[in-house]
Amino acid sequence: MRYLRPIFMVIFALSVVLPVAWVFFSSVKSNMDITKSPFAVTIPPAWDNFEKAWKKQDLGAAFLFSLMVTTLTIVVLIPLGSMMAYALSKYKFKGSGAILGIVTMGMLFPNLLAAVPLFLTMVKIGLDDTLIGLVMAYVAYSLSFTVFVLHGFFSALPDELGEAATIDGAGHWSLFLRVMMPLAKPGIWVVLIFNAIGLWNEYNLAKILMLQQKTLPVGLSDLISQQQYAGDWGSIFAGAVLVMVPVLTLYLVLKDKVQQAMLAGAIK
Amino acid sequence: MAGQDIRRTGFVLACLVPGLVLYAGLVIVPFVRTVQLSTFRFSGVSTKMVPNGIENFQKLWESEQFWWALRNNFTILVVVAPILLALSMALAHAAVGDSKLARGMRTVYLFPNLISLVAAALIWRAVYHPTVGLLRSTGLKGPQDGWLGDLNTAFPSFAVAFIWVSMGFYTMLYCAGLAGIPAEVHEACELEGARGWRKYLWITRPLMWPVRRVAAVHVTIASLGVFALVNVMTDGAPSNRTETMLNALYRMMTIEGSFGKAAAMGVVMMCVTALSSAVLWVMFRKNPLEGRR
Numbered sequence: 001m002r003y004l005r006p007i008f009m010v011i012f013a014l015s016v017v018l019p020v021a022w023v024f025f026s027s028v029k030s031n032m033d034i035t036k037s038p039f040a041v042t043i044p045p046a047w048d049n050f051e052k053a054w055k056k057q058d059l060g061a062a063f064l065f066s067l068m069v070t071t072l073t074i075v076v077l078i079p080l081g082s083m084m085a086y087a088l089s090k091y092k093f094k095g096s097g098a099i100l101g102i103v104t105m106g107m108l109f110p111n112l113l114a115a116v117p118l119f120l121t122m123v124k125i126g127l128d129d130t131l132i133g134l135v136m137a138y139v140a141y142s143l144s145f146t147v148f149v150l151h152g153f154f155s156a157l158p159d160e161l162g163e164a165a166t167i168d169g170a171g172h173w174s175l176f177l178r179v180m181m182p183l184a185k186p187g188i189w190v191v192l193i194f195n196a197i198g199l200w201n202e203y204n205l206a207k208i209l210m211l212q213q214k215t216l217p218v219g220l221s222d223l224i225s226q227q228q229y230a231g232d233w234g235s236i237f238a239g240a241v242l243v244m245v246p247v248l249t250l251y252l253v254l255k256d257k258v259q260q261a262m263l264a265g266a267i268k
Numbered sequence: 269m270a271g272q273d274i275r276r277t278g279f280v281l282a283c284l285v286p287g288l289v290l291y292a293g294l295v296i297v298p299f300v301r302t303v304q305l306s307t308f309r310f311s312g313v314s315t316k317m318v319p320n321g322i323e324n325f326q327k328l329w330e331s332e333q334f335w336w337a338l339r340n341n342f343t344i345l346v347v348v349a350p351i352l353l354a355l356s357m358a359l360a361h362a363a364v365g366d367s368k369l370a371r372g373m374r375t376v377y378l379f380p381n382l383i384s385l386v387a388a389a390l391i392w393r394a395v396y397h398p399t400v401g402l403l404r405s406t407g408l409k410g411p412q413d414g415w416l417g418d419l420n421t422a423f424p425s426f427a428v429a430f431i432w433v434s435m436g437f438y439t440m441l442y443c444a445g446l447a448g449i450p451a452e453v454h455e456a457c458e459l460e461g462a463r464g465w466r467k468y469l470w471i472t473r474p475l476m477w478p479v480r481r482v483a484a485v486h487v488t489i490a491s492l493g494v495f496a497l498v499n500v501m502t503d504g505a506p507s508n509r510t511e512t513m514l515n516a517l518y519r520m521m522t523i524e525g526s527f528g529k530a531a532a533m534g535v536v537m538m539c540v541t542a543l544s545s546a547v548l549w550v551m552f553r554k555n556p557l558e559g560r561r
Binding site for chain 1: 287291377389392517
């Protein structure tokens with residue numbers, strides 16, 4: 001009985017780690033060894049898989065594009081979401097509850113439900129297949145979660161803070177930027193990490209809106225469908241490593257913050 | 269006073285308007301327009317839109333793809349998701365606590381939630397693959413067309429990947445819920461001799477009600493919204509056996525080029541989502557502990 005719990009835990013941990021580790025391991029194997037056996041070792045390691053994936057399969061461009069899209073979206077999303085959440089929590093007016101409800105309701109429905117009209121809108125405003133268009137869509141579809149979480153954090157800050165600062169002569173903006181935003185820092189961390197990971201991995205909207213310039217997940221998915229018949233599994237595995245490494249690195253560095261962020265929508 | 273009011277209103281408007289315009293233009297309006305577009309026949313940006321009433325819905329009704337998609341999402345929701353939650357609950361009971369091992373294991377469990385679904389899909393596609401796969405060399409060669417190529421094994425094989433991808437999140441969630449149960453409750457159980465299944469059913473489970481509700485909402489959204497995993501793993505093959513509603517919508521829009529039919533698919537999915545939310549609301553309407561205080 002005493003060993004049952006650890007054994008159970010370790011079995012599940014192995015089922016998680018083994019497939020991931022196998023992909024990392026296979027990313028430095030030659031295609032011949034990949035087909036030969038999952039356990040065959042290529043010596044010296046076939047680093048050229050990464051070179052092929054990065055250059056020939058254009059995943060390098062996709063990697064940089066994803067980095068740009070994620071960064072830009074975060075830079076626009078966090079201020080915009082904070083402003084909305086703050087105004088909706090500290091400046092209640094008739095209809096502010098309804099607005100909050102409508103904005104957060106977006107979390108219930110998968111974004112692809114609106115794929116057809118969203119695509120048509122992007123074409124109409126001339127932003128389909130552009131960086132700006134994708135960033136705008138990402139910001140719009142990330143607002144629900146961001147506002148939901150930050151609204152919780154701002155609501156928890158006492159109203160007296162604002163009153164005290166106003167008596168000291170602080171305007172609305174300086175109260176928001178100098179007092180409230182620093183106090184909401186834990187919430188900002190949560191939405192920052194959650195969105196950064198989600199956007200780096202995002203697939204649905206990029207798949208619909210981008211035809212020429214691909215993000216890394218879409219680039220990898222296209223590589224999979226092209227190369228599975230050509231048999232270049234080496235570059236496929238290398239591509240998977242490219243998409244996983246940044247997130248897993250972030251996780252290992254900021255373990256507690258990432259765990260907190262992943263659960264934040266659920267428990268506060 | 270009036271000046272202050274104006275400044276206050278100005279501040280609130282400045283905070284809300286930019287975000288709301290973006291949200292309305294790219295989220296609300298497209299969702300509403302999906303309903304309108306579902307009554308037209310058109311196949312792209314430049315083609316003329318011809319009103320065709322409920323023809324798109326009739327086409328859906330007659331297509332096998334639609335029924336498989338509906339059936340598969342339903343199976344994920346009522347069969348796969350409960351298995352996923354039960355496994356997560358069991359694992360959470362094992363992995364709760366502050367021991368070094370438990371903390372380390374919990375760190376590992378979240379990996380699949382953090383990596384891109386495309387990478388997860390690739391991992392499982394590769395694991396099941398008949399010529400390069402991890403399973404083929406461990407004696408689990410599977411059917412002739414591979415685990416994902418066979419009509420009978422494709423869906424269960426996909427379900428395993430779905431559980432693998434999501435289990436870490438629910439385990440963490442349940443661990444947080446379990447850790448939130450006060451020590452006195454455990455002590456009282458010890459004294460009264462309640463343990464094992466009895467303790468779970470009569471003590472732990474009711475106390476976990478708020479967390480279980482959160483899990484139910486999350487798992488419903490995730491079950492109905494399966495896209496990337498299926499799109500990259502199988503794209504619905506073989507013969508629609510792993511088709512889902514969103515993947516069907518995507519294929520109708522891009523490969524078939526029937527925008528109206530894809531919008532109709534979206535409308536059906538909205539109804540299914542709303543209906544599921546209503547069922548959830550009824551199921552988790554009242555905390556069982558609240559009446560007893």
